[in-house]
Amino acid sequence: MAPRKKQVADVNNTSPVSMADLARELGVSMTTISRALSDHHSIGPAMKQKVLKLAKKYNYQPNRLASALRKGKSQLLGIVVPYIEGRFFPSVVHGIETAASKAGYNVIICQSNEDVAQERRNLDILLSAQVAGILVSLSRTTRDFRHFEKVRGRGLPLVFFDRVVEGDNVNAVVLDDQEGGYLSTRHLIAQGCRRIAHLAGPQHLNIYRNRRQGYLDALREAGLPEDESLILYSDMAQDQAAEGLHQLLATARPPDGVFAAGDYAALGALQEAQRQGLRVPEDVAISGFSNETFTTITQPPITTVDQRCEEMGQASVRLLLDLIEADGRPFTPRQVALRPELLVRQSTAYSADTQGRSVRDPALKFVGDVAP
Amino acid sequence: MAPRKKQVADVNNTSPVSMADLARELGVSMTTISRALSDHHSIGPAMKQKVLKLAKKYNYQPNRLASALRKGKSQLLGIVVPYIEGRFFPSVVHGIETAASKAGYNVIICQSNEDVAQERRNLDILLSAQVAGILVSLSRTTRDFRHFEKVRGRGLPLVFFDRVVEGDNVNAVVLDDQEGGYLSTRHLIAQGCRRIAHLAGPQHLNIYRNRRQGYLDALREAGLPEDESLILYSDMAQDQAAEGLHQLLATARPPDGVFAAGDYAALGALQEAQRQGLRVPEDVAISGFSNETFTTITQPPITTVDQRCEEMGQASVRLLLDLIEADGRPFTPRQVALRPELLVRQSTAYSADTQGRSVRDPALKFVGDVAP
């Protein structure tokens, strides 16, 4: 019963077993082992069984470092995000990891903390880790994109998501924010609203620019006037929104609907309306954007636009894998715009389900979506 | 101006430059290059400069795979979490990634999806990726812990966090839930509550068991009776909590305070109380657990316990790094219990700050914390 000891003083440490060890034990060459394990065609079934059995017995784990070094490609994907917090990025990362692991890849994750310098460093790290591809959502402070040229120069597959480099020579996955703004506003109009205010975000960010444009599209389509006095620009904070709505409600012709470009702004508006004694949605309907968790638990729950976080992750991985499989052969860059989903809740619709009911109208203009 | 082309048909791909390339260019040996780059002491400053300059010029990136293969240790840490969603795990991962990258490590992240089999596979993957250490939060379905023996057998540093294997021979970082329950209840008592109900979670989960115990501790300390009829067990869902409070309020002696073991339960209780026309906190004070985002935006904002997610990530990494540095030398396993933070808001305190004010009472029993 005495445990055999190979080395002195090494109580417990099982040193990892390599192919060479297995080969020695079976009296065959490493080639045979390698082939048996990778299910190569030119290997006898008997031999294969023997090898697999021994591998199991010794709990053989392939050394992916060695394999990757030899093949020049690892099974790792790199992710660079501004941060892993809030609702959006974690969900996208969740989608990415799920899709990646399904395809046999693992992800190594880096945060830029909204700092270009850190973003650059992250890219360098991922390059030297020999990842098979990189997924990036830009930091807020990124104005210069030269560091990405390094990646392309290496011929390394690169996909942007959400915060992307604009242009048609990059691979990118985004939410169609304009469609989101359009859907929300169209819905408010359908609910009978005729004076719809827009709580808009900073217009140097394309997401807010696009949401505003969707809002205008819907107004125009319905023949409603564009009224700049109904558009309030802010940083989308709850109190700014409340203050803004406060002012609008004090005017001669207050709005009967509010499309906020963010859920916190919608919340601020909701609370302000209620403070003023207004009923929501009867006196003023309010909708938000992002499907933050809290939108389901306010009274009434807030109508909002879901950003398809997980799908964004999936779509990004799909695109990246296509790029990886293309393996340097010419590949026409793709820009994917995910179709947002309007979740109608009681802040805009009297009869809406608390959980939010997805509005899918086949007559809506089709903007783009991932391939089925 | 014609671009020099090394290879035909290779338009743009800069193949990564290796130490050998630099050595050839400078007419020195690879050894010299390696030493210059790793700042070895026995290298001439002149030589070092030359090498560094050339490395910069050619944009040399060390191949971490090769380095790790040679050294038998990578600069990667593995994380296994049930999933990356909600508030808790993303924040912990955020803390982990931040601490790890500060120490020169990168993280590769895996989700078990609450599935033991997946958890096992994840461990295998991390082992074969030759990570330097592993951080694990157990899946709900994990009852058998043998797969972790493989990791220990390899002598690979292993730290559990939040959902941990119990016992004093593992390294683990948890929140002191008992202390959290104690702090909350003690606070309710200090606010004048004398009949405090507890919305408890499933008692097979240690977090809920511990929160309940803390509740009992505080009652006992204050000389208040333990009344099992005031403890309601459920899965902590919003509607269950509402229903539960509904029943309690209908009794002859309704509670004047509620300590809910989760924020959703607290929310359900708050809404139910308000439906019954009760004022919160005047008629009944309510506190929750977890510091979910929505607790700041309810009316009134809900007093809750912050779980120190980021600190948990940091502490886990610190412990793991200590383990890595011990490098196989005997290491007495450590269990770290993070001190929770009570955030007092208006649902329990008339005068509380909306944002929540941290209660730090030096007289509180000290349970444990990370080293400074």
Add this chain to the structure above:
DNA sequence: TTGTAGGCGTTATCAG
């Protein structure tokens, strides 16, 4: 069907 041998890029051990 199996074996031999060389190399992926780095580092550690020697010897000068």
Add this chain to the structure above:
DNA sequence: CTGATAACGCCTACAA
């Protein structure tokens, strides 16, 4: 202070 050489574990022509 510098260089030659041998690994690390795996893969893959090429040869048998």
